[in-house]
Amino acid sequence: SYVLTQPPSVSVAPGQTARITCGANNIGSKSVHWYQRRPGQAPVLVVYGDSDRPSGIPERFSGSNSVNTATLTISRVEAGDEADYFCQVWDGSGDHPVFGGGTKLTVL
Amino acid sequence: QVQLVQSGAEVKKPGASVKVSCKAFGYTFQTFGITWVRQAPGQGLEWMGWINTHNINTNYAQKVEGRVTLTTDPSTSTAYMELRNLRSDDTAVYYCARNQGDYGDYYFDSWGQGTLVTVSS
Numbered sequence: 001s002y003v004l005t006q007p008p009s010v011s012v013a014p015g016q017t018a019r020i021t022c023g024a025n026n027i028g029s030k031s032v033h034w035y036q037r038r039p040g041q042a043p044v045l046v047v048y049g050d051s052d053r054p055s056g057i058p059e060r061f062s063g064s065n066s067v068n069t070a071t072l073t074i075s076r077v078e079a080g081d082e083a084d085y086f087c088q089v090w091d092g093s094g095d096h097p098v099f100g101g102g103t104k105l106t107v108l
Numbered sequence: 109q110v111q112l113v114q115s116g117a118e119v120k121k122p123g124a125s126v127k128v129s130c131k132a133f134g135y136t137f138q139t140f141g142i143t144w145v146r147q148a149p150g151q152g153l154e155w156m157g158w159i160n161t162h163n164i165n166t167n168y169a170q171k172v173e174g175r176v177t178l179t180t181d182p183s184t185s186t187a188y189m190e191l192r193n194l195r196s197d198d199t200a201v202y203y204c205a206r207n208q209g210d211y212g213d214y215y216f217d218s219w220g221q222g223t224l225v226t227v228s229s
Contacts, residue, residue, distance in 0.1 A: 042219040042221050045215065049209075099145075
């Protein structure tokens, strides 16, 4: 089965840039989506289709995808960005979603 | 405004069954599939299954296949997830989510608020 690998944690100071990676074999050929899950809340879609943002998501959130690594970049990090972030692709052979293990973003 | 509203928390004994509902608001229910995902304490998101709300085709994760059934009631725009023969490791928050995008590349643009299911003797 297809496995997405994320770092367990990323820490960044307010105002700096956070980069959260999602690694997999040839992930650049797939469409990657990212979700934010604050404690006690439901996940929220923050990036879809590698780099598109849903309406209402700040421009500070951006995504990229190339070869074996997809990246969610959060610019000018704020305290409210502290959350778990999950990447997701669709496994066409199994016809189901695959999620990364999640990355906890800590704002120092 | 698209919204998915789930039923409330449940406490069940091992071996029992639970049925979680997910009522959709703000869109035509049978136009978008529904996926069910759970998150156990300290764990990541785990896909359980999804249902095509138009033709009622389903696809279940191997880990729960045989114990889970996804259904819908189009008359009330509600999707259901029933999990049988509950075990302690089924303790988790269960989410429903709306499928968005093209078939074969779905993502989830709206999620329910989550339903905590606790399995304990």
